[in-house]
Amino acid sequence: MTTTDATDTLSVRRRGPSMADVAREANVSGQTVSRVSNGRSNVDADTRERVLAAMRKLGYRPNSAARALRSGRFHSIGVIMFTLSSFGNMRTLDAIAGAATDAGYSITLIPVPHPTQGEVSVAFDRLSEEAVDGVIIVVEAHLLDENDVVLPAGLPVVVVDSTAGGRYPMVDTDQAHGARLATEHLLGLGHRTVRHIAGPERSYSATHRREAWEATLREHGADVPPVLVGDWSSESGHELGLELARDPDVTAIFAANDQMALGVLRAMHEAGRAVPGEVSVVGFDDMEESRSFWPPLTTVRQFFGEVGRRSVEELLHEVETGERGGRTLVATELIIRDSTARPSA
Amino acid sequence: MTTTDATDTLSVRRRGPSMADVAREANVSGQTVSRVSNGRSNVDADTRERVLAAMRKLGYRPNSAARALRSGRFHSIGVIMFTLSSFGNMRTLDAIAGAATDAGYSITLIPVPHPTQGEVSVAFDRLSEEAVDGVIIVVEAHLLDENDVVLPAGLPVVVVDSTAGGRYPMVDTDQAHGARLATEHLLGLGHRTVRHIAGPERSYSATHRREAWEATLREHGADVPPVLVGDWSSESGHELGLELARDPDVTAIFAANDQMALGVLRAMHEAGRAVPGEVSVVGFDDMEESRSFWPPLTTVRQFFGEVGRRSVEELLHEVETGERGGRTLVATELIIRDSTARPSA
DNA sequence: CGCTGGCATGTTCACGTCAACATGCTGAGC
DNA sequence: GCTCAGCATGTTGACGTGAACATGCCAGCG
CATH class of the missing domain: 3.40.50.2300 (Response regulator)
Known part of the structure; x- marks a missing residue:
């Protein structure tokens, strides 16, 4: 019955069945197979069924490379x-x-x-x-x-x-808007100013967040303290957090992402400074875990x-x-x- | 100079230059372009240079669809x-x-x-x-x-x-080995038994971790307490953690991933149970942030x-x-x- | 009864690449 | 001077698909 017993040789036959194979099996032209394959309407119901059966029987899969070549689109x-x-x-x-x-x-x-x-x-x-x-x-x-x-x-x-x-x-993401939200929230609570732990210098989003934080402070007539620069990692947040923990004047910290905020939380715990009792912390991102930090983190949600x-x-x-x-x-x-x-x- | 001014019409000309275009430009056959494109050695240095120049000039990029069609490999x-x-x-x-x-x-x-x-x-x-x-x-x-x-x-x-x-x-990942490591660590510290917060019932890795935890307890002659089942989220860890926090007999918890462990940590803090003073917690995964949890989390590292x-x-x-x-x-x-x-x- | 339109189906060809098979040239060896 | 190896280069065709263009059939209509 089979027409291609040569296939059974050891040589790996990589290619699957093509339209031509299906066409032969279903006794139609390749074009009709193409029409069925693409769900065109102008195919007789019987014929369509016969073609689909042949496809199933042979395990036909359209070759996307050929399609892409033909159509110029890769999808x-x-x-x-x-x-x-x-x-x-x-x-x-x-x-x-x-x-x-x-x-x-x-x-x-x-x-x-x-x-x-x-x-x-x-x-x-x-x-x-x-x-x-x-x-x-x-x-x-x-x-x-x-x-x-x-x-x-x-x-x-x-x-x-x-x-x-x-x-x-x-x-x-509207980075500036988010940073403004965070900063104003802290200012609104009554903090005299807000410290910022930024992301890496050359990062686009880090820069925008930092600039908006600074602008917001200025607009509200608050001091603009020096920025601390981290690298997005919780480790860097921890290190810089320890630094801030030593300064009793620090009461509000805005970290440029949740990971660094997590590091800050850890630093505050280690330094025995209560959050939010003595120090308030805000993050940025709202990652899945932030709600389970200790304490659960106030943060700016991004809609990724x-x-x-x-x-x-x-x-x-x-x-x-x-x-x-x-x-x-x-x-x-x-x-x-x-x-x-x-x-x- | 240009030969295809028709291109400038509004109709979007999607196709880029092909080998034939490069061949024409460099005054060679398509095959020679192909040889250059594939870095074959049997091409005269001058010719190669000419072809490369033509490629650059036209902005030629090999069409992977055509290659895939020809070779049967998609890479x-x-x-x-x-x-x-x-x-x-x-x-x-x-x-x-x-x-x-x-x-x-x-x-x-x-x-x-x-x-x-x-x-x-x-x-x-x-x-x-x-x-x-x-x-x-x-x-x-x-x-x-x-x-x-x-x-x-x-x-x-x-x-x-x-x-x-x-x-x-x-x-x-050798799930069983990891779970064994975690459980034995807690047992080795002197805990009478270890509670387990597992991942979802039908998860493969969750099941293996749970089974290995149970087997390890048995081997060490420890009680096998009921399992709690979470859904991998820190939220579920938090909920189940609160439940465990109420039971004064609980001194050691093995959570099936770091997120749930984080939730447990939060629950313990809320319940006023000290970690690791009163309760020890182990996670699984060693995600980036785990070292910055409070306290930094003991966990099983997976080599993803x-x-x-x-x-x-x-x-x-x-x-x-x-x-x-x-x-x-x-x-x-x-x-x-x-x-x-x-x-x- | 012949003409037309609509529909299912078929045929041809080009998309861009590269393997296989020419072709043609240079120079070494006899 | 002739042969032939070795190399650069050219020509042909096929990979699988689908658009464009036939073909052929049947229903409806004047």
């Missing part, structure tokens, strides 16, 4: 991202993946092992092979600016949480899901219509828990 | 994963991405929005389109077993942290990176040679910090 979007370590990136990626899937696109991850310039170039080199319809970049700004990394011309790009010199459409969804939306709009988007800001929300209170004085 | 591996929410999954994904990139493969994410059977099928449907050379599945076991989800025949698969009925090669790397290794081995792997176990390590101590009695 895939690339995501360039640093080691997925960070909580926010994860959540963003998750949302991107979900939104892309819903839109019928798959996600190709393009990881950047280390955030050094050389490595970033490597990631972009991967793009030199045409394989995605567009790219979402989730990488710190300065790495894009300093590298004269040239993205393939005409490749739609959306940048998340970064500036990229304004060259591309971007989607971003929204950021991811919007960036896919923007990108696919450009992919499908050619129109470039502008800048999209996603709001934040202050989540008040138990790590903040009026100063005891 | 891409699919990763099926639940919402990337969990810390461990992220880290695993990160390692998978890194290892795949190093091997010249790209990663196609196939997210499963919700861990219900229907959704899993959807994810597998995506695979019905031929587009990856192999698949790594990071999904809880029972969802694979209960669905008669049939993977395309002949598609290499590696399963991570799951059983999948033993149908496929797997790479897994190793798991990811190994699974890629296994998969690519099968992709390239056709040989199926077996089962790979990755060891764990106990990280002792400040949340455990001898019982005060």
Whole structure:
């Protein structure tokens, strides 16, 4: 019965059945198989059934490479991202993946092992092979600016949480708004001023949060104390927190992310300074665990899901219509828990 | 000068230059361009330079779809994963991405929005389109077993942290070993027995940890108290922790992950039970933040990176040679910090 | 009864690449 | 001077798909 016994030889037969095979089996033309495969309506019910049966029998799977070659569309979007370590990136990626899937696109991850310039170039080199319809970049700004990394011309790009010199459409959490929320909350409670533990100097989001914190203090006529600079890790928050714990004047701390806030909490416990009794602490991100910190952390919630969804939306709009988007800001929300209170004085 | 002014019309010209365009520009045949593109040695230095110049001038990028069609290889591996929410999954994904990139493969994410059977099928449907050379599945076991989800025949698969009925090669953290380490550590400190907060009933890793905890207690002649069942979240750890805090006999708790351990810590603080003074707590995972919990958490470290790397290794081995792997176990390590101590009695 | 329109189905060809098979040239060896 | 090896380069065709363009059939209508 079988027509291709030669297949049974030891030589690994990699290729699966093609349309032609299905067509032969169902006694129709390849084009009819194509129509069934794509759910076209103009196929007789009987014929369709016969074709579907043949597909099932042979285990036919459409070859996406051939489709992409034919149509010029890959139905895939690339995501360039640093080691997925960070909580926010994860959540963003998750949302991107979900939104892309819903839109019928798959996600190709393009990881950047280390955030050094050389490595970033490597990631972009991967793009030199045409394989995605567009790219979402989730990488710190300065790495894009300093590298004269040239993205393939005409490749739609959306940048998340970064500036990229304004060259591309971007989607971003409203960092400034969030930092303002946090600072005003503490000021509103009666604290004379607010200390800030910032993220790394060259980070886009860290910079925006720091600037907004400073601006808010000025607007309210509060002192602007020196910034402490961490590296996003809870370790750095802990170290800097110990430093702040030594200063009795410190009553309010705004950490640029929840991890550093966690480190601050630990430092305060170690130093015997009560939170929120003596010192109030606010974070940024609202990660899953923040509600279970001790005490549960007051923090600025970022809507990573929204950021991811919007960036896919923007990108696919450009992919499908050619129109470039502008800048999209996603709001934040202050989540008040138990790590903040009026100063005891 | 330009030959294709028609391109400038409004109609979006999606396709980039092809080999033929480069060939024309460099005055060589397409085959020569192909040879240069693939770094073959048998090309005259001058010619090569001319071709490279033409490529640069036109912004040529090889079309991966055409390559895949021609070669039958996609140089891409699919990763099926639940919402990337969990810390461990992220880290695993990160390692998978890194290892795949190093091997010249790209990663196609196939997210499963919700861990219900229907959704899993959807994810597998995506695979019905031929587009990856192999698949790594990071999904809880029972969802694979209960669905008669049939993977395309002949598609290499590696399963991570799951059983999948033993149908496929797997790479897994040695859950049992880790749970044993944790339990023996607490027993060794002098605790009479150890309470366990497990992950969800049907989770593969949760089950293995629970079983090993129980077995270890028995081996040491300790009481086997009832298990509490959480859902991996710090919230559930908190709730169950409050329950345990009420029982003065409880002196040692082994939580099945760090998040739940965090919830337990919070519960103990709220209940005024000192950690580790009155109650010792051990987690599982060693997430980045665990060292900054209050107190810093004693926990079982999982080597997610190793798991990811190994699974890629296994998969690519099968992709390239056709040989199926077996089962790979990755060891764990106990990280002792400040949340455990001898019982005060 | 012949004409037309609508529908199911078939045929042809190009998408971009690269393996396999020419071709043509240079120079070493006899 | 002739042969032939060795190398650079060219030509042809096929990978699997689907758009564009046939073809052929039947119903409806004047």
